[in-house]
Amino acid sequence: MAFASVSDVLNSLPEDRRKIMEKLIEVFDQNLPKGFEKTLSFGMIGYVVPHATYPAGYHCKPAEPLPFLSMASQKAAVSIYHMGIYADEKILNWFVQAYPLHCKTKLDMGKSCIRFKKMEDIPWDLLAELAQKMTPTHWVELYESKFIR
Numbered sequence: 688m689a690f691a692s693v694s695d696v697l698n699s700l701p702e703d704r705r706k707i708m709e710k711l712i713e714v715f716d717q718n719l720p721k722g723f724e725k726t727l728s729f730g731m732i733g734y735v736v737p738h739a740t741y742p743a744g745y746h747c748k749p750a751e752p753l754p755f756l757s758m759a760s761q762k763a764a765v766s767i768y769h770m771g772i773y774a775d776e777k778i779l780n781w782f783v784q785a786y787p788l789h790c791k792t793k794l795d796m797g798k799s800c801i802r803f804k805k806m807e808d809i810p811w812d813l814l815a816e817l818a819q820k821m822t823p824t825h826w827v828e829l830y831e832s833k834f835i836r
Contacts, residue, residue, distance in 0.1 A: 693725060693732050704760040707806050708732065708800055711758050711767070711814070718815040723755055724825035726757075731768075733757035736823045746835055764795070764802040767814070771821040773799035774829045778820050782813075789813040 688717035690696045690776070693712075697705050703781045715734060716725065723734040735752035738744055745751045757768040786794045795802040803809045821829075 690727060692732070693727060696727070696732055700760050704765070704808070707765055707809070708758065708760055710811070711765070711809075712808035714811055714815050715756065715758075715818050719756070720819065720822040724752070726752070728752075728754045728757050731757040731759045733768075736827060740823055741827050753827065753830060755821075755823075764804045765806065765809070766803075767801045768799050769801065769817065770799055771826060771829070772801075772817075774826075774833050775821070778817075781820075782817060785813055785816070786810065 691740065697708055700708060704746045712725070722736065722740060724737045725732070725734055727733065728735055733754055734756045735754050737752045741753050743749060745753050755770050759766050759768075761818075762808070772782055783794065783796075789812060790808055792805065795804065826827055
């Protein structure tokens with residue numbers, strides 16, 4: 688199903704998941720450095736570096752702004768895709784070490800995907816801190832150094 692807006696995505700969710708997604712948006716809205724823009728990104732609610740800041744856009748689809756963070760309510764989990772974790776080993780190592788201090792469950796993570804199967808186990812404070820770790824300028828510099836050849 689294609690959505691036209693963030694509100695459309697939220698309104699399509701069952702109430703319990705909508706509340707979780709709204710809380711994630713609140714955490715990211717309050718903690719991401721200025722310059723990221725909330726939008727739909729690849730069918731998910733996401734935060735991007737807009738074309739006004741980075742005109743080249745995403746190298747795979749230059750018409751799209753540069754993606755940074757996305758979130759999705761999936762059948763078995765809520766997932767957060769944070770490209771800074773994927774691109775910056777220091778942030779990845781920090782997150783992996785900090786996670787057990789905030790959450791009793793085992794970290795369920797892929798390369799840039801953090802999955803939460805139990806909504807009561809979402810470490811809100813840790814996600815707020817993660818959101819503060821990278822500015823749009825830092826993300827563009829990392830992106831160009833690692834993914835643009």
